[in-house]
Amino acid sequence: MSPSPGDVETALQDPERRQALWRTGLLDSPAEVEFDRVTRLIRDLLHCEVAVISLVDEDRQFFKSTQGMPEPWCRRRQTPACDSMCQFVIASGAPLLVEDAREVAFLRDKGVVAYMNVVAYLGVPLRAPTGEVIGAVCAVESHPRSWCDADVGWLSDLAEILRTELKLRHEAGHDALTGLANRRQFDAALAVAIAAASSGGPAAGLMTVDLDRFKPINDDYGHAAGDAVLRATADRLVMTAQTSDLAARIGGDEFALLTRRGLDLGELTALANQFHRRLAVPFEVEGHRLRIAASTGVATTAQLTPEAGRAEALMAAADQALYHMKSARRRTV
Structure with missing residues (x-):
């Protein structure tokens, strides 16, 4: 049957x-x-x-x-x-x-x-x-x-x-600590997403994440607590993503979310705001109530010129937006 x-x-x-x-x-x-x-x-x-x-x-x-x-x-x-x-x-x-x-x-x-x-x-x-x-x-x-x-x-x-x-x-291709894609898999997926977008497929969108003041958590509470915060951050990033998105840990306290859903900058910004709201909920780690924030940057292949439509250009655009947010936060501290 x-x-x-x-x-x-x-x-x-x-x-x-x-x-x-x-x-x-x-x-x-x-x-x-x-x-x-x-x-x-x-x-x-x-x-x-x-x-x-x-x-x-x-x-x-x-x-x-x-x-x-x-x-x-x-x-x-x-x-x-x-x-x-x-x-x-x-x-x-x-x-x-x-x-x-x-x-x-x-x-x-x-x-x-x-x-x-x-x-x-x-x-x-x-x-x-x-x-x-x-x-x-x-x-x-x-x-x-x-x-x-x-x-x-x-x-x-x-x-x-x-x-x-x-x-x-x-x-x-996966990070042993968080279970997210690692930098190797992320780079490969980013190349495929950009190639598909360049061939007429949906625009690829990228959100990069850099935790703010993560080092003091390691210094004050130990590396086990720092690892727990990284795992919890990864979980909240996955909660923000949809099933077709790729969440990755691309550095020590750096993460990324890759989408192939044709999202524009406004929609990617809304996605980043969702992540910030989830990250604002305190972490319970070894009896301590910890808070951490992050700087994020978003970019889409739709904003790039054809000559710049490569992985490096998309990463640079997202990172530039991230650094702008991080600098703005430092000026307000």
């Missing part, structure tokens, strides 16, 4: 699943040899025409790696999610075996059948390190084919190899 349209929509819109997908940093990312090796193996092992590693967000299917996919789809690298077969793998969390999509009522009208000539399909779930189904590992034919248990086993093993790769990337 196929998942109902409501089940599919619920699965695609699930905020935890979408956040897990965003945390991988794979959406809209360039081709990578680790993923291309897997799709080559799929074609060799299953002797299929097309092999795909597909990532599915709430409204589109992104092809992270393909082998054998015809033009123009291998160049476009995406299709609407509603046209895909992978959406049903997302919704069920189980392999989907299709011998002839033209004979399956809930598949025959899908766009991939009509305009990509997908007839036989085998897809298994691709899971994030935390377990959410973020996509599918697929084998495709343009003619009917019966899939066997060995085919499913090969694809499932390769999907698990990819999950291990994502686990290793997660460990390498």
Whole structure:
């Protein structure tokens, strides 16, 4: 039995699943040899025409790696999610075996059948390190084919190899103290966001954060208390973010929030004000009631000239706004 349209929509819109997908940093990312090796193996092992590693967000299917996919789809690298077969793998969390999509009522009208000539399909779930189904590992034919248990086993093993790769990337890309993305992952995500914005996607927005007078907390209460304040600050930054945003610790007491929602400067300023209100609530740390403030700066790719539309320019614009706030606060002390 196929998942109902409501089940599919619920699965695609699930905020935890979408956040897990965003945390991988794979959406809209360039081709990578680790993923291309897997799709080559799929074609060799299953002797299929097309092999795909597909990532599915709430409204589109992104092809992270393909082998054998015809033009123009291998160049476009995406299709609407509603046209895909992978959406049903997302919704069920189980392999989907299709011998002839033209004979399956809930598949025959899908766009991939009509305009990509997908007839036989085998897809298994691709899971994030935390377990959410973020996509599918697929084998495709343009003619009917019966899939066997060995085919499913090969694809499932390769999907698990990819999950291990994502686990290793997660460990390498996250800050051990706060659990936020680290500078390495932040820089990679920022580059992808700016590239997408430069190609006509939504504007990327950035908020940088620098804690004010953090050193006295370490000096007066000890480093354990300082670490607790950093963790609590990270939690409040995450509370301010939406599921598609990336919160990162980019320095000792420096944080950043990256958005790809097309927010303008006014909306980013409102987001920063939300964070300031949350940060104003005192911290309870080892029996002490501590307060800390922060300086923030916001910027968006929409305010940059085309010549300056790089990561360094966006960071510089946000940092300039942050330093302006910090200087203004010092003048009032």
